[in-house]
Amino acid sequence: MNKSVLLLCSTFLISGCASETVTTVETFKPGLGEIMSLTAMRHAKLWFAGQAENWALAAYELDELKEGIEDAEIFHPTHKHLKTAPMKSLIAATMENPVAALDKAIAAKNLIEFNKQYDQLTAGCNACHQMADFGFNVNVVTRPNFNPFANQNFSAH
Numbered sequence: 001m002n003k004s005v006l007l008l009c010s011t012f013l014i015s016g017c018a019s020e021t022v023t024t025v026e027t028f029k030p031g032l033g034e035i036m037s038l039t040a041m042r043h044a045k046l047w048f049a050g051q052a053e054n055w056a057l058a059a060y061e062l063d064e065l066k067e068g069i070e071d072a073e074i075f076h077p078t079h080k081h082l083k084t085a086p087m088k089s090l091i092a093a094t095m096e097n098p099v100a101a102l103d104k105a106i107a108a109k110n111l112i113e114f115n116k117q118y119d120q121l122t123a124g125c126n127a128c129h130q131m132a133d134f135g136f137n138v139n140v141v142t143r144p145n146f147n148p149f150a151n152q153n154f155s156a157h
């Protein structure tokens with residue numbers, strides 16, 4: 001930085017240089033589509049971790065999934081696709097119970113219960129997509145048909 005720029009910056013420190021930086025940071029937020037794509041990845045990894053009875057990995061993936069859902073609430077309390085209710089109440093209605101039940105199934109290392117609650121979680125995803133203006137045949141979440149993560153050993157534990 002040469003002397004004149006430095007002088008300009010220090011003269012306009014509060015209204016100029018500094019506030020520009022703050023604005024850039026504040027406007028960088030993940031889109032709901034991005035958060036959901038990661039949520040879909042966690043949802044798939046959670047399944048394969050559970051099937052491998054790698055409960056530590058399953059617990060980790062469920063935790064990451066929860067954090068993604070929390071980000072959806074923080075960054076998108078309302079959204080153009082959410083016409084019926086705000087994010088917070090849709091999450092409470094669709095995610096809270098299955099996530100808590102999955103937590104228990106994982107802690108108990110119970111595969112049968114895990115599979116049952118995994119389907120409940122998946123039903124919760126679809127319930128929200130239906131209550132949002134984004135459901136029915138457009139965006140249907142299922143148990144994954146095959147494992148696309150060729151570079152991860154899910155049974156390592």
Ligand code: HEC
Nearest residue numbers: 032033036037039040043081090091094125128132134141
């Ligand atoms: C609180 C409501 C809500 C919940 C719960 C929810 N979704 Fe979504 N989902 C949405 C909305 C709204 C969109 C559309 C986002 C957009 O338009 O940017 C979406 C989009 C998606 C997409 C499309 C993203 C893309 O860019 O291709 C996927 C995949 C997805 N969700 C998966 C899931 C999975 C898996 C779960 C459950 C673990 C889940 N969603 C739970 C509301 C929800």
